[in-house]
Amino acid sequence: MSFVDAFVAFLHGPFGNNPFAILAWQALLAGAAYLIVRLVRGRVPRQATAPVRLAGKGASVVLRNRYALLLIGLFLPLIELLTGGYLLSVTYSIELYVLLAVGLNIVVGFTGLLDLGYVAFFAVGAYVYGLFASPQLYEITKQTTYFLVSQSVVGPQPGFHISMLVLIPLAGAAAALFGVLIGIPTLRLRGDYLAIVTLGFGEITRIFANNLDQPINITNGPNGIINIDPVTIGSYSFGNPANHLGPFQIPPFLNYYYLVLLLILLTVFIVSRLERSRVGRAWAAIREDETAAQVAGINTRNLKLLAYASGGFFGGMAGAIYAAGQHLIAPDSFQLFVSILVLVMVVAGGMGSIPGAVVGAIVVGFLYFLSPSLLYLRILVFGGLLVLLIIVRPQGFLPSAQRERELEEKEEDPSLVAATPGPAP
Amino acid sequence: MTAEAATILELKQVRKEFGGLVAVDDVDVAVREGEIFSLIGPNGAGKTTVFNLITGLDVPTSGTITFAGRAIAGLKPHVLAQLGIARTFQNIRLFGNMSVLGNVLVGRHSRLHAAYWKAVVRTPDERAEEKDAREKAREYLEFVGLRRRHGDLANNLPYGLQRRLEIARALASEPRLLLLDEPAAGTNPQEKAALGDLIRSIRDRGVTLFLIEHDMKVVMGISDRVTVLDHGEKIAEGVPEDVRKDRRVIEAYLGTGA
Numbered sequence: 001m002s003f004v005d006a007f008v009a010f011l012h013g014p015f016g017n018n019p020f021a022i023l024a025w026q027a028l029l030a031g032a033a034y035l036i037v038r039l040v041r042g043r044v045p046r047q048a049t050a051p052v053r054l055a056g057k058g059a060s061v062v063l064r065n066r067y068a069l070l071l072i073g074l075f076l077p078l079i080e081l082l083t084g085g086y087l088l089s090v091t092y093s094i095e096l097y098v099l100l101a102v103g104l105n106i107v108v109g110f111t112g113l114l115d116l117g118y119v120a121f122f123a124v125g126a127y128v129y130g131l132f133a134s135p136q137l138y139e140i141t142k143q144t145t146y147f148l149v150s151q152s153v154v155g156p157q158p159g160f161h162i163s164m165l166v167l168i169p170l171a172g173a174a175a176a177l178f179g180v181l182i183g184i185p186t187l188r189l190r191g192d193y194l195a196i197v198t199l200g201f202g203e204i205t206r207i208f209a210n211n212l213d214q215p216i217n218i219t220n221g222p223n224g225i226i227n228i229d230p231v232t233i234g235s236y237s238f239g240n241p242a243n244h245l246g247p248f249q250i251p252p253f254l255n256y257y258y259l260v261l262l263l264i265l266l267t268v269f270i271v272s273r274l275e276r277s278r279v280g281r282a283w284a285a286i287r288e289d290e291t292a293a294q295v296a297g298i299n300t301r302n303l304k305l306l307a308y309a310s311g312g313f314f315g316g317m318a319g320a321i322y323a324a325g326q327h328l329i330a331p332d333s334f335q336l337f338v339s340i341l342v343l344v345m346v347v348a349g350g351m352g353s354i355p356g357a358v359v360g361a362i363v364v365g366f367l368y369f370l371s372p373s374l375l376y377l378r379i380l381v382f383g384g385l386l387v388l389l390i391i392v393r394p395q396g397f398l399p400s401a402q403r404e405r406e407l408e409e410k411e412e413d414p415s416l417v418a419a420t421p422g423p424a425p
Numbered sequence: 426m427t428a429e430a431a432t433i434l435e436l437k438q439v440r441k442e443f444g445g446l447v448a449v450d451d452v453d454v455a456v457r458e459g460e461i462f463s464l465i466g467p468n469g470a471g472k473t474t475v476f477n478l479i480t481g482l483d484v485p486t487s488g489t490i491t492f493a494g495r496a497i498a499g500l501k502p503h504v505l506a507q508l509g510i511a512r513t514f515q516n517i518r519l520f521g522n523m524s525v526l527g528n529v530l531v532g533r534h535s536r537l538h539a540a541y542w543k544a545v546v547r548t549p550d551e552r553a554e555e556k557d558a559r560e561k562a563r564e565y566l567e568f569v570g571l572r573r574r575h576g577d578l579a580n581n582l583p584y585g586l587q588r589r590l591e592i593a594r595a596l597a598s599e600p601r602l603l604l605l606d607e608p609a610a611g612t613n614p615q616e617k618a619a620l621g622d623l624i625r626s627i628r629d630r631g632v633t634l635f636l637i638e639h640d641m642k643v644v645m646g647i648s649d650r651v652t653v654l655d656h657g658e659k660i661a662e663g664v665p666e667d668v669r670k671d672r673r674v675i676e677a678y679l680g681t682g683a
Contacts, residue, residue, distance in 0.1 A: 270545050277544030277555070278530075278537045281523075285531040288520035295480055297506030297535025297598050306541065 008082045019087050019370055026079070030072075062355035062398060070265075077257045085251055092253045092325070094365035095260040096318050100338075101345040101361035102267050102354060103314030108343065109352035110280060111307040112287025114195040116339050117182070117202025121312040123209060123334040124178045125171035125319025130225035130329050131218070132162045132170070139217065164231045168263075168320045175316025179308035187301055190290070202339050210331040224330025231259060231324045239327065256325045263321070264358075267314050272354050274310070283307055284352070341368065348389055350396025359397050430457040433633050434479070434602055439488035439498075441474055448474040450657035451488065456602070456635050461628055463636040463644045466654035467677055472637040473515055475654070476604050479635075480512050481505045493601065506535045511600035513591040515607045515637075521580035525571060525590055528579050529562040532597030565593040569623065585616045592623070602633045609643045621647045641678070645669060653677065 062069065080087040100122060107115045131137055162170075182201050186194055213221030220226075230239025230252065237243075238255035274280050282303045285293035294300050323329045341364070349360020368382050434456040441449040449471045456462045464472050477483040479490060481502040490498040497505060511532075520528050537558055539551040566572045569589040574582060579590060588608060595603055605624070609617050617640070624647055628634055638644045644651060645665040653661040653668060655677040661668050668674055 273545045273547060274541075277551070278534055278539065278558075279541055279544055281527060281531050282534055284523055284527070285520050285534075288522060289518050291482065292514065292518040292520065293531070294502040295482070295506065295512055296532050296594060297503050298531070299501075299503045 019090065022083055023087065023366065023370060026083075062359060073261055077254055081251070081254065085253065088251070088253050088257065090366070090369045092257045092260065093369060094362060095257060095264065096322055097342060097345060097365045098264055098358050098361040099260065099267060099318040100315055100342045101349065101357040102264070102271055103311045103318070104342050105311075105346050105349075105352065105354065105357040106271060106274075106283070106314075107307050107311040108346055109357065110275060110283040110287065111304060113304065113307065114191060114198070115308075115311070116195045116199035116336075116343065117205070118198075118311070118315060118342055119334045119336065119338040120182070120202045120205035121175040121179060121315030122319040122322070122338065123205050123331075124175040124312075125316030126323040126329045126334070127209060127219060127225070127319075128171040128174045128316070129167050129320035129323040130228050132167055133164075133229040133324070134161075134225050134227050136218075136220060136225045139220075161229055164233075164320075164324065168317050171320035172313040172317040175312040175319065176309040177312075178316075179310075179312030180305050183305045183308035187304060199336065199339070202334075202336060206331050206334045206336075209334065219331070222331060224328055224332075225323075226328045228323050228327050228329065230327065231256070231321070238324070252325070256321065260318075260321055263317060267317075268354055268358070271310075271314075275354065279303070279306065287352070344386060348386070348396055350399035353396070353398050356396050356398035363397065430459060432456065433458040433493055434635065435489075435491045436475070436479075437489045437491070439475075439478060439490060440486045441471075441478060441483060442486045447657050449478065449485075452654065452657070452659050454652055454659070456633060457650075458601075458633055459628065459631070460649040461624060461634045461636065461647055463638055463648040463651045464654055465638055465641065465644055465651060468639070469656075470654040471657040472654055473606060476512060476606055476637060479505075479604060480510060503535065506598050506600075509599070509601035510604070511595035511598045511602070512604035513588070513595055513606055513608060515610060517584075517587050517591055519579040519587055519591060519594070521578070523579060524575065525566065525577050525579055525582065526559070526562055526575040528590055528594050529565055529597045530558055532565075532594035533558045533562060535598050562593075562597060565596050568596070568626075569593040585612050588612065588620075589623070592627075596627070596632070600632060602635060603627060604635045604637075606637045607639055608636065609638060609640045617643055641669075 077088050077091060080091060100118065103121070104115065104118045107113050107118070182198070186197050189197055209219045210222055212219040213223075230237050232238065238259070239252050241249075241252060243250040243255070275283075282293065282298045285296060285298055286300055286303060290300055322333075326333075342361075345361040345364045346357050347360070348364050349358070350356030367385055432455045434454070436452055436454040438451045438453065439449055440447070440451050452471075452475065454464065454475070464475060466472055474483060478485050478498070479492075481497075481500050481504070484499045488498070489496055492505075492508060492510060495508070497508070497510075500508075520531060523531070537554055539548075539554050543551040563572060563575065566575050569592055571582075571586060571589055571593060574586065579587065582590060592603075592605070592608070608624070609620055612620060621643065624634060624636070636644065636648065648665055650663065651661075651665050651668045652659060653671070653674050655673075660673045660677060661671040663671075
């Protein structure tokens with residue numbers, strides 16, 4: 001048994017092939033490793049001595065350790081590869097959910113607009129990518145008088161095949177526009193009413209996709225769009241299973257994993273800057289008291305539409321990558337349950353907190369995807385865990401750190417330093 | 426207060442009906458620049474509706490409202506904030522889960538102009554604007570005596586301080602006219618006295634004040650002029666001493682004794 005084999009077996013753990021067990025084992029290893037490192041460096045984790053500012057505490061722990069988390073994000077898939085590809089595909093799916101959760105958090109968490117139709121943005125992004133990176137549009141033009149026009153866009157393969165550098169932002173932009181269109185008729189609705197209407201829009205979108213094979217076949221109906229191009233950079237195709245780096249084979253999921261990781265970093269960067277700007281404050285004000293926000297000078301109509309558009313943009317980009325990774329999309333992939341799952345992630349993580357949305361998506365995602373996959377049992381177990389979560393920690397894992405962020409400029413303000421009890425020396 | 430001071434806000438024959446109920450009945454009010462003007466009246470007299478009409482939360486059924494020479498009836502609240510009208514609410518409406526400083530920064534929203542993308546790129550002008558906004562916000566907190574509480578959640582402030590925070594938030598938009606809706610409601614006598622001082626010092630900064638108040642003592646102590654509203658109708662107007670003696674005012678407050 002070579003050293004590599006032994007290492008793989010070690011990572012695989014003693015609990016058999018159940019992915020849940022493997023993950024639990026690896027989490028145990030990671031925890032142990034973390035403790036050992038802290039002990040060696042003489043810094044045992046200790047209870048905070050300052051009076052607790054509970055809100056935002058967990059979130060700031062995540063922020064402080066963000067580079068460590070990034071390292072885990074970079075190397076986790078490599079470890080998962082050694083233990084077989086299944087965990088990697090799960091992790092990749094969860095990444096897409098992270099993107100969705102960060103996007104939905106803008107709408108639900110920041111602005112307080114309860115949106116139960118978020119999957120619509122995901123679908124719009126996926127279909128935009130699917131249409132412009134597959135032979136589907138060629139199929140349409142064949143049936144219509146625009147046949148001649150289509151000839152001019154026939155490249156090596158028929159149909160459009162636009163670069164992902166254009167298509168992914170385009171899919172985001174289309175979903176953002178869609179967000180504005182959904183937003184306009186719902187501007188005056190609040191709370192439950194808004195939730196019901198957005199739920200309706202989500203379902204309408206899916207049913208549209210299901211039926212838009214007539215009179216002109218745009219979405220190919222329930223069969224969906226097939227033969228969607230993988231993401232390609234130059235001559236490097238993300239979808240090619242024969243890619244090698246030296247002796248190592250690079251599975252398609254690994255390519256997409258890193259692409260989405262990059263996108264998550266970009267998204268978190270953009271969204272956290274927005275959150276801390278006048279735009280983010282205005283969103284929070286609308287969430288807290290819409291009337292007072294108006295009187296304080298906020299154009300609530302525009303800012304609500306901006307929230308829908310921003311949330312839609314990131315949802316649409318996630319959809320585009322999903323379409324590229326799957327090679328095919330069908331209306332069935334855009335069920336109401338996706339909206340619910342993303343909402344649960346946002347709520348479980350702590351509404352209005354970006355680290356919360358990320359961690360919520362990861363935790364809930366693993367719980368969901370790795371719970372026993374007998375169809376109904378999975379949802380049962382998942383539901384039970386949610387009930388437990390709501391009882392034990394209703395504010396979410398990592399509630400918003402708004403106050404702490406507001407306090408960041410303390411070096412400018414000596415009165416605050418004096419007023420804030422520091423940790424004991 | 427000189428007689429020739431310009432009128433900054435004028436309501437002419439303003440009427441507001443909700444269904445069959447006349448909340449404000451053809452009221453004329455003129456507020457002069459730089460004064461402390463009070464609108465008083467018993468519960469249900471239509472005072473808060475007057476404020477809602479001025480700040481754009483309600484649209485008058487008929488009549489005109491002029492602010493600084495411009496007809497404003499029917500304009501949106503955020504436009505009116507931009508023009509220089511700010512207000513507080515009778516039942517305090519803070520952004521409870523935001524920090525004290527955050528509340529004041531929201532109040533400053535209409536004076537900030539950095540575009541969406543600038544906040545993402547964090548351009549030098551956006552940063553300068555944000556820094557300036559924070560400095561100004563701290564000044565307003567200092568002014569109302571809340572500087573040391575700026576990191577607290579607004580919800581965690583005691584009631585009296587919440588009222589002051591609401592005033593600081595309103596001042597942050599640099600209004601020309603500040604409407605205070607029952608600022609003394611629920612405060613104790615010491616707080617009432619301090620409130621009077623605060624209102625005068627706001628006036629000294631060049632802001633015109635328009636108060637709605639239930640509490641006669643507070644009003645009479647600080648107002649330059651007073652208008653009395655009863656059942657949506659104006660029943661008296663003048664300097665506090667005259668209004669206090671007005672027979673109809675006494676009736677409205679104490680009843681006719683029939």
